[in-house]
Amino acid sequence: MDVLNRLQQFLGLVGRHTPNRTSGAEHTGSALCIEPSDIHKTTDYPTASNGLGDVYKCIWNHGASSDEVAVKSPRLPTMSDRESLRINKDLDREILIWAALEHQYVLPLYGTVEGFGPFRALVSPWMLNGTLNSYLKHAHETLSLMDRLQLLKQITEGLQYLHDRDVIHGDLTNNNVLVAADGSPRLADFGISNIMVQSNPTFSYHTGAIRWVAPELLDPPQDQPIPRATKSSDIYALGGIMLQVLYGKQPYWWLKSATHVISAKFKHAEPIDSSIKIQPNHLNFMRRCWSKEKEGRPSVEEVIDYLQEALSNETLSA
Incomplete structure (x- = not known):
């Protein structure tokens, strides 16, 4: 529709x-x-x-x-x-x-x-468990891998619903996913960032969000001076959500200032470093989400298929 x-x-x-x-x-x-x-x-x-x-x-x-x-x-x-x-x-x-x-x-x-x-x-x-960020700070260690994969799948199902209706979230971060009393997520604040950009072309994403923003939105082509979020930029941000839900780390967690994060993005540095060990299959899929070329990123349906397979494998190994 x-x-x-x-x-x-x-x-x-x-x-x-x-x-x-x-x-x-x-x-x-x-x-x-x-x-x-x-x-x-x-x-x-x-x-x-x-x-x-x-x-x-x-x-x-x-x-x-x-x-x-x-x-x-x-x-x-x-x-x-x-x-x-x-x-x-x-x-x-x-x-x-x-x-x-x-x-x-x-x-x-x-x-x-x-x-x-x-x-x-x-x-x-009102969401009793607050933002995904605050929820994971106190619940991450108590959540099993199955719990975390299920949470990710629910977040992605919410995003799929939006994308199926041609609604772009545009500001998918750990603070714009809320968590209900039962631990299930709710996507919030979609569409507002595009209004911010259109109302003020000099608008730069707030410090917390810059970690999640696709690089093409920070450096748009000359023929498109006002960047617009896309389904592909939502997938880039979803890769960061995967990192935090699975491994408890925000993208570029070792960088403290927005300026340093922006610099890292312009240098095409990955949102991870070698201080944590990431399962190879998780790492490969997150890297697809973070692809510099937006055409190389998976669709939301591919993300759901990947998470469903990961859940099935986890069930078999339990």
Whole structure:
């Protein structure tokens, strides 16, 4: 189904993402708008922040129900009123696409709310285990290889769902994969980085994300001055997710500054060094994901096939 059809079906789909569509929320031409008075911060300060926005843990009171939600307020450069209007239209597009998506490993969108900044904030379920990065810090050693392969397969299934609908994530990092209470992942924040790039061509990926960014997005061809994320650049980032889930290391973990990471990418240095031992089959596949030539990277279907085979082999050897 193409994007246009998804947008046309949005009003019929968004209700399925909402725990209980009752009073306090109404549809507009852009998204399910939640009344600001129904959203209550649990703290005055963001629970988390990254280069794309601030996240507040809140309680959403709707009808007789209350839900813990995450409210993400996009953080974009200072701009004129005209630019802000254009960005809001771009956000409308991404919000509509997100609201029309429904998959167990994609974070659902409940709606939008005003009052958290100059742009509409995005309301989604609160994920008890936080980001993949924080989850792995305390759970990696307790997860078996089977658990880690299964987690990777679930993440990839979420990405496959997006790619099958021509939705590019564009900012797939360890902080944009969230983990639910049962340990299963939810892909979040897709599409927002492309708005950042379009709103400010001088935008450089925030320090945490630079490790995951495909090299062609840092050094686009002259005939394409504004880089755009692709399915192939998502696969490059997925290779970094594989590295961290399987081996507990972020890409270029030994480099502390974004400048050094960028320099390493321009020199075509791999995101790994010799300080850890990686299984040869894992290493070979991750290297395919990190191929300098984007045409050499596997499709999301190939990644799933590889992970399914790895899971089957692990089952046989158990």
